[in-house]
Amino acid sequence: MAYAVEIQLLIAGLSNGSIYALVALGLVLAFKGTGILNFAQGELVALGAYIALFFAVVMKLPYWQVVLLTLATAALFGAALERGLIRPLMRAPAFTIVVATLAIGLMIKNVLRLSWQESVSTIPSPFAGVLIRLGEININPQYLWVIGCTVVIMGLLVLFFRKSLIGKAMRAVAQNQEAARLMGIRVSRVFSGTFALSSALAALAGILVAPLIGIHAEMGAVILKGFVAAILGGFNSLAGCVVGGLLLGVLETLGGAYIGGTFKDTAAFGLLMLILLLRPHGLFGRAEARRV
Amino acid sequence: MTALGIENVTVTYRGLRAVSNVSLTVGEGRIHGLIGPNGAGKTSLLNAISGLVPLAAGRIRLQDRELQNMPAHRVAAAGIARTFQHAEIFPDCTVLENVMAGGYARRRSTLLDDFLGARRKIAAEREMRLEAEELLATFGLRDVRGAIAGDLPFGTLKKADLARALMARPRVLMLDEPTSGMNAVEAQEVIAACRRIAGQSGVTLLIIEHNMQVIMDLAEVIHVLNHGEKIAEGSPAEVQKNPLVIEAYLGRRAAHA
């Protein structure tokens, strides 16, 4: 069948891109909702994977329960993180907050590394191991599961922000904290909620990617790709994250296959450089003007 | 002799005409006022003269030099200084550092001097520091010279902004609402300072003001803008009686009352 290899690569690329999109979504949500650039987001992905590992392997729960419980636990963790460590830093200068989140990430990574001694593990997924064959095309169904979940989550998020009260409150706080507060919105609760949501998204990424690449303490490195995806999209909108992530994933995978190994690593930055040259604020970003 | 000549200047901002075909001239050493209701385009005109925003059309002349396409820092180096509506002070630095920063246009040390700490740089620094302290003294800012600017009240920052602009010893000084945020006493100090600057140092002043008492008292000629266009021009007495001006500020009924 023509283009069998290309289609396989495309699906793999879309799957990788979906993971990047999820990480980017978490980053942009936290940033737009609270003004915080969370450099621990990558470690939250790892944390999600490890929590899922605990529920799956130690508690031996079925996949669906693992997913739901992990998301819930991650959300609670995110809210607690915001309340306990992020809140006192809100007034600090931007750089301080960045380095502080780096420190938090470092601590999370070490706690994970120290509490789970095995170097690489994985969680059993109902989709891994089964291979779908369509003619000459072999598809790992986990890829489809990743892409499918991301699309569904995107849809749910759009609905959430447009229709639900909490979603609208988050948008209000993101645009103008003072005004939102004056309208009776409990801004501190919205912050916690935003971090909870952001952590849950990271955890979802961790759960989805674990059967593909395994679970290990260095998983957090995916944050760099997430950043690239977010900036590609303009660090502004959900759609931007998804487009940026998918674009990155596909380009990386196709390029890595046709051009070679080094391309895969540098594709991220190469793409970003190119886009920023043409559109300095990312694909969907907006320039900030300041009147003097 | 004309110090500052603005010919048919138009400034557009995202499709809106902020300044529309405005012309005015300011003679050397004179004090002119620029008034108009909010949104009339006064600050935009100043920004265009400074080179901070591009001109859609028109010419800007400093004596015989044409400045309209120059980058902002060259316009400043040519001798046009200005203050800002919101002071635009450097909040992180002390008041003294802020004012000394104004001396950049007159720097006498090269980059290498600065880096290596050459004698020339050390001497120039000492001189600049003394000058800055004198300037601070004339504005009553000596006591706060070591304070971090971001901590200080708005009126103080406006004065510091003015001192900083003067540090460059400009030929033309444009002030954007210099007395806003000040009480009556401080406003009088600023007025006296403006008269001194124009009279003794021969600096040409173009002042945007909302405080009518201040500007009518201070300016020799007043230009009035509304909706980006110049609607009137003349002595304070003439402008005050001009029906178009009254209409712009108070509405049509008041103009024909």
Place this chain on the structure above:
Amino acid sequence: MSDDQAGRFRTRLAVAAVIAALVVVPTWFGSYHHFLASLALINVIIALGLNLLTGNAGQISLCSSSFMAIGAYATTYLFAKLGLSFWLALPLGGTLAAFCGFLLGFPALRLRGFYLAVVTLGFLEVTQIVIEQIPSITGGVRGMLAPRTSLFGVKLSSDLSFYYVVLAMAIAALWCAHSLLNSPTGRAFNALRNSEAAAQTLAVPLARTKLVAFVVAAFYAGIGGGLFANLVGFIDPTEFGVWTSIRHVVFIVVGGLGSIAGSVVGAVVLTLLPELLRGFKEYNELVFGGLLLVVLIVMPAGLVGLWPELRARFRRGRPASPRDPLERPAA
């Protein structure tokens, strides 16, 4: 004014005392401590440059490790492979790094915030690729040996003697950084960071100032890299990745952005701290992260914020407010 003169004399006395201590005290310690002290001072040099760029000029850079690498490879190549005197190779290595900083400055002119950070990361990637692709010069992934240099014919094989060289360089670096900050150029940096609009109206050329800042930071990092290679004796390309750059940023944030004392304190404390935490074995990174977090929560403006606070409390004045170089002034 006599007050001023008295103050200047006191400062000079204090500086002389500190330098004397830095010269004499290490002789009481062993080779391991000399190595550590040299490392700390090398980090001070790099931190000084980065703080000028980021803390003062307000430009984010995540590729300080790349300039270190360029300096390290260039210096060592010129010295070890081409037989040039180390004392010529080092400034040449720094100059090459400075030139690369100049090149990086151009894309940086139009960008700020994380867009700028990303471009600097891209530069880091490019540098790593180049290092791998020219093994004839750099030894590729296997690294490069850097034999210890000599001074006036005497090989500086003892870590103490090399320490004195690094100390001299660090003092020179401090002098230049201090001089630069208290000059029109330094004020241009601060102006650039605080308000580009106001800076322009004060005749500060934005593009040129940004380029100068990048060049100076790159030069400092290059010198630091050249010294680092000679100190360690070996150049390992994996040393110069993004996490090293991030460590440099942590130095200046924890020490205090925009302040020379901040660069010194941050670099010294954060170089020595991991060594002190060795006792925690596998928990050392965790403790390090925890300490970092505590410091930042308690002193958001960095460790140097402590000094004015203490001084202010002593003199019953107002406590210093935390300076934030990135926040826009309230409009």
